[in-house]
Amino acid sequence: DAGITQSPRHKVTETGTPVTLRCHQTENHRYMYWYRQDPGHGLRLIHYSYGVKDTDKGEVSDGYSVSRSKTEDFLLTLESATSSQTSVYFCAISEGGAVTEAFFGQGTRLTVV
């Protein structure tokens, strides 16, 4: 899986609690992304990073924040988890360039009860 590790792989949490998901890469790629995948939807971009401390919002960023203090780590935080954030979360990485392949992690299944 292209040197991408997501942790945890599974998590159950209660509504209103903060949750942090971690993505770690060993490829030294500049770009990192967080997506969510839900039934009936294609993957949707939450946030992405184009360098250390450089991040930007995707199409479904409400309720999420991210941080990237090192090239290899990209954290996704749900500040106060809601049931609508129950989903499978995927991290992806890519190098720069106009046509550059995106490599995905194995996913984190998050259930908010």
Added chain:
Amino acid sequence: KNQVEQSPQSLIILEGKNCTLQCNYTVSPFSNLRWYKQDTGRGPVSLTIMTFSENTKSNGRYTATLDADTKQSSLHITASQLSDSASYICVVSAGYGNNRLAFGKGNQVVVIP
């Protein structure tokens, strides 16, 4: 709004048979089109990437075609194997890099012996 529509939503095929999956898109501007394979419980894995100047690309038993004029793509699987059982996702890039990817919902393929 950028959209990617895939058909059929799901299909069952006999091992050894061929099948073709369809993707129609309304994405602008168009940069490139990708096909990914996603096994159950795993992250998507890239099969092909095509720019507007390419109309066919192969990866083993997988052959993708692109008609940029009609905004259609297909993925042909030859001599299917049980390991081809997966979701196949069409992804269209609307610009530079990977922060403007529009994902289809996937074609679910089940190969039976």
